[in-house]
Amino acid sequence: MIQPFDQLICPLDKQPLQLNERTWCCDNGHSFDIAKQGYVNLLPVQNKRSKDPGDSKAMVQARRHFLSQGFYQPLADALSDSVLSVGDQSILDAGCGEGYYLQSIVCKAEQRDVSLEVAALDISKWAVQAAAKQDKRLSWMVASNNAIPLADNSVDTILCVFGFPVEAEFKRVLKPGGRLIMVDPASEHLIELKRIIYPEIKAKSEHLPVSEKGWVLSSEERISFKVELPDTEAVHDLLTMTPHLYRASKEGIEKAEKLQSLAITADVWVRVFSLK
Template sequence: MTAGIHPFEQLCCPLDQSPLTLEGNAWRCSQGHSFDVAKQGYVNLLPVQNKRSKDPGDSKAMVQARAEFLAQGFYAPIADALATLVLNDDTQALLDAGCGEGYYLRHLLDRAADGERSLHVAALDISKWAVLAAAKQDSRVQWLVASNSHIPLPSASIDTLLCVFGFPVESEFARVLKPDGRLLMVDPGSEHLAELKHVIYEQVHSKPERLPVAADQWRLASEQHLTYTFDLPSHQAIQALLLMTPHLHRASAQGRARAEALQSLSVTVDVWLREFVPASNT
């Protein structure tokens, strides 16, 4: 296998699950279904019947806010820890399920490019705005508009699957993983962004810590608890953080007004980085 980072090309038709072949500027299956490659390099494999809304996933504004926030390095320790965990294995096929605008994956691939690694990489998100933003920045990846509920990849084709602040669909994750594959997840802990929550909510309820996947289906192979604080130095940075999270829509008008008045804020990061393997393979 040629060393380097390459797009993962084993795609499946989202309508009949048969293999797709790239012909010119479109992916086609034997049943005649065709999916054009956008000029930015991604392909939309999310059929209308699999959409829950006209424009599912993160909005254009949310994607832009997340890109602005992450570019300032506030979550770089998370990206570093994730890259280290991925690259401690001889992963050859990698899927980022819920890739957003690609921040964590780009960081990982930049690290991988420094070594003699062979990686074939796919990334999907249900938000076309997220995939569009990601594809504009990196051509090393097979970018897909698709859903975790219907992953357009063959069964047992992926070595490492990433789910970073995402929504796991355990049956699909288990299906696409190879027998010795692994699932890496980043999830918020109970104190994640606690200071922001106390600003925008009248009451903050502490949720019990629990594993993000079923314990009878997955074995926890390793876990890391990352916690640190950082300072948001401006009103703009605070608003970017708020806009990129679900908290903006959950907060009351009064809570949003309190956040609007802030010019700086110290915030806690509290996340878990966990590695799972299918229980059936242990």
């Protein structure tokens, strides 16, 4: 059974939120309406670093189109297996994007008769809008990892897929014995694209994405596979959906945009951490 996660807290005073029809309310009178797309905005204006934080609408559309073609399906399968290995649980997808990986997990949970309570957040309203349209059973939130609007010790598993971990907040919302599952690029990830768009490729750090003082690395798996991008549109989508579009030189982008096809390497770490 797939259910929404209901232990939300007010982003203004940290009090528990109660759902009254289509509005989340706290005892101090703060209220947050559920949008028609099925999500709630729990990112106060004072916590935004820009007028439109997070991934742009163009980035979200490109990523959704790219991922819908199954290019990263092996990663989605590996992540789903890792998440569902412990059975029934509550999940927070901390940086859910347009929801591709979470939707894969939910679909496989239904196939395996695993019960999930699911919350998902992203700082980009465009990403959350796109994700919420796919499955209104989940608790979708516009929010930040810097101030997660969930109760203390309420979540069994946190997902952080190509995201930015905020260790103090992750530790706060995880239950004792809970897990943090992170997906991060390995050294050869998109190496072929990088060789085209950058004059020099910097070596990736080999450090773990979270502090070894606070976490125990329970398992890690390196997932590597080849992807054939068959046309200019697929190459364009890949460029647009990643930060490389804003980091690469103008000359590099122009070279990539002229490609008729491209064979790339997907190379990522799937790591499971537990609290010390």
